[in-house]
Amino acid sequence: MKKSIVSTVFVLALTACAGRNAMNPDQRFNEMADRIMKQQQVPLYQAAWNAYLRSSQVSQSNAQHEAYLRALDQIQKGELSCDQVNWSILTRQNFWALKPHLSASACYQEKGKLALAQQHDAAVEFILNGILRSGDGEDVNSAYEVASLGDADDLIEFMGLRVIDSYGEFHAARQGLYYVVVAEDLETGQQKEIYLNNQRFIHAVVGAQYPFLGTFDGWNTKVLPELAEYGKYMKVPLGDAAFADGKTDEGFKHYMAAIAEGSHRARVRLAVQCLRKNLPQLSNDQCVQILVEAVEAQYVPAIILLAFAYESGFGVEKDVALSRELLASIGNRKPPGYSEFAMYKYWGDESIGKKNDAVANAYLSKSEAMGFPEAKLVALLLRMGKSPKDWETHLTELKKLGEDGKEVAAYLVGEFLYETNQKGTEEFNESEVWFKKAAEKGHPASFNVLGRAAQRGEYRAVNIQDANYYFTEAAIRFNPNSMLSLGYHAENGRGVVKDYAQAFNWYAMCHAQGNEICSHNLGRLFHYGFGVKVDYAIAFKLYMESAEKNYPKAFNGLGILYRDGEGVEKNIGKAIEYFQKAADRNDVYANYNLGVLFLLGRDVPRDLDKAKKYLLNAEGHPFVDVRLRELASIISVAEPEQSK
Template identity: 30%
Template sequence: MKKILFTPIIYLLASCATQTTVEPGDSQIRLLTEQVASAPDTVAYEDFWVAYLESQQPVNNIAARDRYQTEMAAIESGQKSCEAVDWKAVANNNILSLMPHLTAAECYESVGQLEAANYHKNLFEFIATGMLSGRNGEYNYSAFEVASWADAEDLLTISGYEIIDSYIEFANSRNAIYRVYNVREVGGYQVSKIYFDNARFLHRLLAIRYPFAGTSDQLYTDVIQILAQTDYAARHAEGIVFHAEGQYPQAEQAYLDAIVMGSISANISLGRLCLSGKTEKFALNECAQLFVAAAELGLEEAKVYLAYMAFMGLGIESDTDLATALLSSAEQHLKKGQAEYELYSLFASEEFTSVNEVRAEQFLQASANKNYPMAYFTQAIGNLEQNNYYQFEQLIQKASNSGFSPAQFFYASYLLEEKKEISEGMALLNEAAVAGNPPALYERGRIAQFGAHGQPKDMSRSIRDYQAAAYRNHLPAQLKMGVLHSKEVITDANAEIAYAWYLLCGRAGNLECITNMGYSAEHGYGVEQSPAHAAELYRLAAAEGSAISNARLAGLYETGSGVEKDLEQAIHYYTQAAESGLANAMNKLGLMYLDTNNAISDYSRALYWFERAANQNSKYGYFNQARMYEQGLGVEVNLDRAMSLYEEASQRGHGMASLRIAEAYSQGESVDKNLDQVLHYLKLATEQSDNLQLKQMLEDCADTKDCNVSHLKQFLSGLSQE
């Protein structure tokens, strides 16, 4: 898939990079820095962020951090007093780094230079508040946004967390990466995960328009693989990629390297590989030692794996007492119900052995008994699938009331679509969207676009929500952003950016995105025109079941565009699309069989497919049947039947059908002449065709009350050329 999708990417990235070139100079960020230092409430944090990204500071991030470390070393060794440091130069050259501002503020406060202290204190509080605002770090879609990962570690340290270790989490076929920190509050017991996102910073360094680095896999090749030489989390991430691609020996080595470099999480990844029987250096009875190592170093989730192994007798002797003790120990350091839910997930999975439904249900209920939101949500979905609506509502309400945004979105959709409780549904949807839940943002955008559920239309709001969901890796939202650019709905719409959105979600396997990539390649929209490449893309999506791609590939075979003309292949792919329910393909089949110039001409098959299309409420299906009955193509001439079918097509918006009925009333063909009916159907035809010439002709008819055959022929001729 990647080879097919990447073919046009060099052209695309070159154009995107050109659009994001940043001229040297930090005047805007320095101006805003001084404004924040004196009046922080007058600056929007997002504006500050954008100015930072447009400056040279991201490029100089490492050098600026090194300077800070050098100054700190000099202070700690007694070579320099803290007030002798030019803190404005040190801190403001890497403005989003918190530690220099905090150190400067503490230094100046200690020597009584309060004005200088307040300068850095205002900057520190503004940046820290901006980083934390509107996000909670619990999921990738609510990750805290930082510049460098070092800034993330500073924020955690300042916030009172002990960092156990960290790892990289990929999203959507490596289109996005997040750094996840396993942390414990200093002096506390609970272990949790906190997500950080520095995608905009990385795109600035790569000189690629955000968020499209993933379209060429550069987040992996130009970030992860380079950092893997020195960063244990990056080397661990390489192992995860090898593991996912079935390169198990390489995965095992990468995990081992990461462990040696200091990764604790890599022990769990290697343990999972071991339990799957895919390691060369570890036998099944040696897997436990990897989880033990992770547990001893502070990762409580490792105890859940050990409990699972003890319950199942997997690699160790079955021991229910040991399993219970391990689970109890993990419970003390994780969120209430989390350990049981993770154990449920293992029993419900076939990753290591067959599913144990009894154990899975036992621990899912145990998790729910401790009010764990994901357990309620999982149970709610299970009850909905079994049509247990009362239980579903009870459970989804509990999950939603806990603030779990996926449950809030799901319940909001249920209230809006099924219960028609609009006020409560919209309130819940808004709550989930504010939390950053991508499906909720997308749905709120859809409602604003179309004015659904009685809400006012607001295209600006809609675009903001679609974009926010797209940035959070929501595939339908990325598709929508591409469509909005393609249709020039967005200000500064750009065909190349439309294609980039399609490519981003296409790499993640979205069939509509791949289909739209094919359409763009076929017609040269935002990418070099190549019907041959379009055929490859259509074939890729068609093989996965895309009806539209089947139909478009059929069209290429029918015309010989990008492929050798082959009517049998066209019939094959149109049939695939038609059997998937695509009415357009049914009509295409009918037209091919109707064409007497084709060797495959077959009136009975043509009628069959037109009837199938009409059953899908297709105006073309009705219209084409009407033509056959009117002209006696494979059937006896039946003008009454033809007029009835034209009427069905007209009611569904077919302009030619309306025009044909008008002509019939004008000439008295199988109906009595009726000028009022002529004018009625001419008006319909004009509205349906949206042809300005026809509208003028209709006005002439209305004025003169005389619509003769010659007029109608003009109508027919004009409409047929549209």
């Protein structure tokens, strides 16, 4: 991933914003913690969580956790009795960690101090219920929100699951980093991936404004290298990033370090790179052996990849019977149809090098017949095609999937009703119900549509505060369109205090995902010095990135820079060329700029006919009427002169 030209400036803005709203944070949090433990006017979970993140506890969490572990070790060795521990201080300093409260409760119960034990039980219940209500852990958009990774592991233990593997996983151009635990249900034996999100906590630890740390690869370049020593969780995403950047030797090193610590995920990731021939230092037999050790641990993703390799002959001698045997060995570790859907994705993946649509579709059909929800949705969408009539025919099936919890299906129902019906109709208003159903599962695009509807007053009266709430929920799930809207609202003070620094943050984050409008808007901030120091060179580069994706306003921005010689050598020919490209795309400001050039004869021969044409196409520009009157005045003077 190339390093952004504005990364240095961004880091300065990021740290400048981090200290806001920090008045008496420790006092506020301690007051809430007391109310939680004493069960008196118990605060809302989100309010207490936010107060905790603003407190000094966060930056001291690692040291305080070590203090708890030392006390526990002394108790276990008999060097200290449990009632000699100052649990009041130790649990307050580790308030959001479950284990210290449980240790305190056990000690107080043993000593007959039941009232004190109940206070810590209340804290555990408050924290645990709050985490479980923060999501469902099924994917990144509905991940459980936790503090430290140790707290995440405690949560898994409370859920009655056995950890098989854990790893970090990047999302959204490395702007998001999630913690994934592969765990086994001790009752059913089923393996599941549980997504956990501690990004707010890490932002608080490093003193960065949430959620901007990942912009310009901040996780990969600032956080993970410092934390990689803490285990395989950090090493796996570092390996992923290195291979994505073509740094195969570095990626190999990170994966092997994670494998040495028992990472099954690293084995699968390394085997894929190996089978793709990205690691010439390893033979096919070595690739398979790397995978086999994860298969022996009954790690389902490894079993499926090895089954695909044997069925396709990918890096190994083809053996369909062995492939079937491997898939059958998964048994009840995954829901019916899961393995078949995974095979469908492998056979349909061009990057693997063995793409076969016929085999892929056969697996998809089998998975659908077995009732696997993702397969049912994909198969239905393939049958529906793009025609509104086809969608209407299958809408009942799509609604059923949405009602059964598939948020993508709920979103698509909402989108169909929204796009195919007039505002104010019953069907149009029904779309809101479906968008909200998808949003309950954390679906980013649904939050964005709800924000846009509130902004436009499509379901009820315009409400910019509601719009900003929905846009924020989408943006923290890395939806670029919502980042753009929040940046625009911050820049123009829509529903919030006008704040160029915040506009910069959202535009920068959105630009990092490749959104051409955000690239232009960020360039405009540098061009005119809105919230940042004027830098024409950076403005030029950002405009150019946006123009490469044919955004009209970016062409106009380039035209202005070339016209005025800002950041580039003045070149009126290039200025006109870029203005024309924007004008051809109906940009009002470019038409105005061309009209003024020819009206005034600025660096070009005066041409009143061209001036009139462009100014008439600039309707909506705040000064176009003034220029048209000026043009009319010049023409009225010129006509008598011509008649003489």
